[in-house]
Amino acid sequence: MAKQFQDKELLQKIILNIKQLRKSNNVTLETFYFDTGIHLARIEQGKTNITVSTLSKICSYFNISLSEFFKKIE
Numbered sequence: 001m002a003k004q005f006q007d008k009e010l011l012q013k014i015i016l017n018i019k020q021l022r023k024s025n026n027v028t029l030e031t032f033y034f035d036t037g038i039h040l041a042r043i044e045q046g047k048t049n050i051t052v053s054t055l056s057k058i059c060s061y062f063n064i065s066l067s068e069f070f071k072k073i074e
Helices: 002-024 029-036 040-044 052-061 066-071
Strands: none
Touching (some): 002 040, 029 040, 029 052, 052 066
């Protein structure tokens, strides 16, 4: 049960970091979808789990590396 809590906590941190990236770049959910085809709203609402490849595409869109992204979570 503790592992499940840790996984959920990590996912929440990832979601929060994605939201902060999007908002700090003044990108709307609609614009992000039109530019990438990724339904970021579903990810930000926690309705879908995010894959590493999707996270990589998100980071690429915001011109940040995966390692930089995860450093913000630590």
